[in-house]
Amino acid sequence: MGPRILIVGAGAVGGYFGGRMALAGHDVTFLVRPGRLAQLRADGLRLVSPLGDAALAPRAITADEIDGPHDVILLSVKAYSLAAAMDDFAAAVGPDTRIIPLLNGMRHLDVLAERFGDPKILGGTCLIVSKLDAAGQVVHMGALPKLTFGERRGGDASAIRDLKEALSSPGFETVSSGRIIQDMWNKWVLLASLGAVCCLMRATVAEVAAAPGGDEFARAAIAECASIAAASGHPLAEGTLEGIVRLLTSRETPLTSSMFRDLSQGAPVEAAQIIGDMVQRGRAHQIATPILDLTNLNLNVYERHARPA
Numbered sequence: 161m162g163p164r165i166l167i168v169g170a171g172a173v174g175g176y177f178g179g180r181m182a183l184a185g186h187d188v189t190f191l192v193r194p195g196r197l198a199q200l201r202a203d204g205l206r207l208v209s210p211l212g213d214a215a216l217a218p219r220a221i222t223a224d225e226i227d228g229p230h231d232v233i234l235l236s237v238k239a240y241s242l243a244a245a246m247d248d249f250a251a252a253v254g255p256d257t258r259i260i261p262l263l264n265g266m267r268h269l270d271v272l273a274e275r276f277g278d279p280k281i282l283g284g285t286c287l288i289v290s291k292l293d294a295a296g297q298v299v300h301m302g303a304l305p306k307l308t309f310g311e312r313r314g315g316d317a318s319a320i321r322d323l324k325e326a327l328s329s330p331g332f333e334t335v336s337s338g339r340i341i342q343d344m345w346n347k348w349v350l351l352a353s354l355g356a357v358c359c360l361m362r363a364t365v366a367e368v369a370a371a372p373g374g375d376e377f378a379r380a381a382i383a384e385c386a387s388i389a390a391a392s393g394h395p396l397a398e399g400t401l402e403g404i405v406r407l408l409t410s411r412e413t414p415l416t417s418s419m420f421r422d423l424s425q426g427a428p429v430e431a432a433q434i435i436g437d438m439v440q441r442g443r444a445h446q447i448a449t450p451i452l453d454l455t456n457l458n459l460n461v462y463e464r465h466a467r468p469a
């Protein structure tokens with residue numbers, strides 16, 4: 161019997177990865193709130209994806225129905241929902257539970273470790289472009305999604321490899337990483353730069369790149385984030401940085417960040433976690449971050465008008 165897996169949040173990320181795991185026959189339960197539970201009961205969980213659409217009736221519960229510890233908790237709520245979610249899934253955390261957070265940014269690692277104890281918290285990150293549509297369907301766009309996790313401070317590599325086997329499912333790549341903190345920084349540099357490009361300019365990467373000065377703007381945003389990563393002890397490898405520059409200056413890609421997609425719908429954004437925290441770490445190292453500062457201000461002003469979280 162495989163591990164008991166609790167997916168916290170059946171949104172764009174949790175719905176996709178958890179849905180694919182459930183389809184593969186893993187022992188998956190979704191922890192959701194009453195509104196999403198009603199939707200899942202009425203319509204099931206529907207995935208729309210270039211890798212194949214799917215519809216399933218997953219096991220889904222609310223916090224008061226948790227029946228004890230789970231082996232793995234895949235945390236896929238937005239950063240602004242983290243505090244309430246921790247209260248909700250606490251009853252599923254036992255002595256041997258491993259929590260894999262898929263939130264963007266880094267700050268949540270400390271928050272989770274403080275609440276549940278350092279050894280339970282793995283590092284995690286995912287690459288996927290997906291959203292929940294108005295009907296509650298999980299719509300995945302683009303390439304094969306990737307789920308990466310690992311011990312934050314070394315540890316039993318074989319246990320992580322076993323976990324990789326246990327979570328692997330068709331429809332995404334599963335990676336067990338020996339350098340997960342660097343992986344998370346790489347992703348954060350990409351995401352904060354992408355957030356600055358798309359949210360400040362209210363446009364896709366290609367639209368910005370095609371405008372005069374757009375290429376230089378994207379490169380300057382990346383340089384700010386990369387300097388902060390380096391000063392924090394996590395410099396990006398040359399090839400990784402070049403890849404981010406290539407992606408964010410491409411005139412061909414319709415890529416946007418999930419934060420921009422949220423912003424376009426008037427929904428709350430993860431400004432504090434994705435941009436604000438990067439700005440603060442830049443300040444701590446006396447790194448000037450004019451583009452990130454402007455993005456942060458812009459998003460803070462936006463948040464005053466956004467729908468409440």
Ligand SMILES: NC(=O)C1=CN([C@@H]2O[C@H](COP(=O)(O)OP(=O)(O)OC[C@H]3O[C@@H](n4cnc5c(N)ncnc54)[C@H](OP(=O)(O)O)[C@@H]3O)[C@@H](O)[C@H]2O)C=CC1
Pocket residue numbers: 168169170171172173174191192193194195196236237238239241244245246248262263264286287288289290291292418430
């Ligand atoms: N979408 C993407 O392309 C990517 C997103 N990410 C990151 O992944 C994380 C999740 O993002 P995403 O999936 O897009 O967000 P969504 O808003 O699509 O999904 C989050 C889900 O969490 C649920 N939720 C919130 N609080 C609780 C709770 N206490 N208990 C149970 N469920 C809860 C919400 O349900 P409810 O209906 O009740 O509000 C919602 O369905 C974010 O940090 C994001 O930055 C990373 C890579 C790509």
Ligand SMILES: CC(C)(CO)C(=O)C(=O)O
Pocket residue numbers: 264286287288289350351354416417418419
């Ligand atoms: C970088 C990207 C687009 C891909 O996963 C992402 O993480 C996000 O939009 O939140």
